[in-house]
Amino acid sequence: PHTSNWKLWDGNDVARTLSDRSTFSHKGSFGTGLLLAGSDEMPGSALLAGLGAMKTGIGKLVIGTSKFVASTISNRLPEATYWFDGLQRCAKGHLVKGIRAAAIGPGLNAPYLVEEAINCLWERDIPLLMDAGALTEREYAPRETPVIITPHPGEFSRMTGKTVEEIQSDRIKLASEYAINHRMIVVLKGTYTVIAYPDGTGVINTSGNHCLAKxxxxxxLTGMLLALLCTEEDIKSAVANGVYLHGACADEIVKNKDARAVSIGELTDVLGTVLQRIK
Ligand code: APR
Ligand code: MG
Incomplete structure (x- = not known):
C-alpha cells in the first residue's frame, strides 16, 4: 500500500469527525443495534460488548443470546432487550425488525451456527461487524454494505493462514491487502491498532495501553463500534473513532491506578469523561 494513503488517528480527528447530537433527537435517531454474543461459558462477553454499545450512545440494543446469559447479565445492563437464542434463530434465517447495524462474535463458540447466522446477516442491507468467534477462514460473496472485521493477530492468522510472526512484521501491508481484496474494513488489533479500508487508505490508532491486555x-470494542455504526453516517471515521475512544478510555484509567489492577468493565465507566474532553 501507498503509505501516503495512511495517517495517524488522534483525538483531534475524533473531535473533527464525531457527529454532534441533535436537541430534537430521540432513541429512534440513534438506531437499534443487534448484538449476537455470549454463550453459557462466556456470558461476560455479551455484557462487556453490551456496555460498550450502550455507553457509546446507541439508541436501542437487542442482544441475541441464551436465556441463561440474559439472566446473568441483565441486572448490569437494564437498557438492553433480549432476543432469546438469537444465534439459532438468525441461523435459520430470522431477524428482528428495524436493525440499523449488527455485530456478531464475542463469546460465541458454535462455528456452524455462526456461519449460518452470518449468511443470514450478509443478505441484509446493514453494516455488519464480525469479531472473535465469527472470524474464520471462509469465502464471502461480494457485499455492497460495509463489513468490518476486528481480528487480533491470532484471529487474523486463522483467517489468512499466515503465521502471527508474519502478520506482526507487516501489519499495515497485510491488513491493507485483505481489506482491498475482500472489500472489508480490517481492524487489526494490538498496540497501535491498524485500520485498513477497502479503498487502500488506512489509519493507525494512537491511543491505548497495556491495561487492555486482559x-x-x-x-x-465490538460493542462501542456497533454503537458508532448505528449513530454515525461516515463508516470510515466511525470505526477509527471507536478504536481511538476505546484506547483513550484505557489511557484515562491508568492516570489513577496501575494498569494491572484495571478491570475491563471499568473502561466504559470513563468514556463519558473522555468524550466530554474531546468534544
Ligand atoms: N496496548 C494497546 N492496546 C492493547 C494492548 C496493548 N499492549 N493489548 C491489547 N490491546 C487492545 C487491542 O488492540 C484490542 O483492542 O485490547 C483489545 C484486545 O482485544 P482481543 O484480543 O479481542 O481480546 P479479548 O476481548 O480478550 O477477546 C475475547 O475473543 O478474540 C477472542 O480469543 C479471544 O475468546 C477471546 C475473546
Ligand atoms: Mg476478542
Missing part, C-alpha cells in the same frame, strides 16, 4: 477488552 480478556474482554476486545468485546468492549
Amino acid at each position: 480478556g474482554g477488552s476486545g468485546d468492549t
Whole structure:
C-alpha cells in the first residue's frame, strides 16, 4: 500500500469527525443495534460488548443470546432487550425488525451456527461487524454494505493462514491487502491498532495501553463500534473513532491506578469523561 494513503488517528480527528447530537433527537435517531454474543461459558462477553454499545450512545440494543446469559447479565445492563437464542434463530434465517447495524462474535463458540447466522446477516442491507468467534477462514460473496472485521493477530492468522510472526512484521501491508481484496474494513488489533479500508487508505490508532491486555477488552470494542455504526453516517471515521475512544478510555484509567489492577468493565465507566474532553 501507498503509505501516503495512511495517517495517524488522534483525538483531534475524533473531535473533527464525531457527529454532534441533535436537541430534537430521540432513541429512534440513534438506531437499534443487534448484538449476537455470549454463550453459557462466556456470558461476560455479551455484557462487556453490551456496555460498550450502550455507553457509546446507541439508541436501542437487542442482544441475541441464551436465556441463561440474559439472566446473568441483565441486572448490569437494564437498557438492553433480549432476543432469546438469537444465534439459532438468525441461523435459520430470522431477524428482528428495524436493525440499523449488527455485530456478531464475542463469546460465541458454535462455528456452524455462526456461519449460518452470518449468511443470514450478509443478505441484509446493514453494516455488519464480525469479531472473535465469527472470524474464520471462509469465502464471502461480494457485499455492497460495509463489513468490518476486528481480528487480533491470532484471529487474523486463522483467517489468512499466515503465521502471527508474519502478520506482526507487516501489519499495515497485510491488513491493507485483505481489506482491498475482500472489500472489508480490517481492524487489526494490538498496540497501535491498524485500520485498513477497502479503498487502500488506512489509519493507525494512537491511543491505548497495556491495561487492555486482559480478556474482554476486545468485546468492549465490538460493542462501542456497533454503537458508532448505528449513530454515525461516515463508516470510515466511525470505526477509527471507536478504536481511538476505546484506547483513550484505557489511557484515562491508568492516570489513577496501575494498569494491572484495571478491570475491563471499568473502561466504559470513563468514556463519558473522555468524550466530554474531546468534544
Ligand atoms: N496496548 C494497546 N492496546 C492493547 C494492548 C496493548 N499492549 N493489548 C491489547 N490491546 C487492545 C487491542 O488492540 C484490542 O483492542 O485490547 C483489545 C484486545 O482485544 P482481543 O484480543 O479481542 O481480546 P479479548 O476481548 O480478550 O477477546 C475475547 O475473543 O478474540 C477472542 O480469543 C479471544 O475468546 C477471546 C475473546
Ligand atoms: Mg476478542
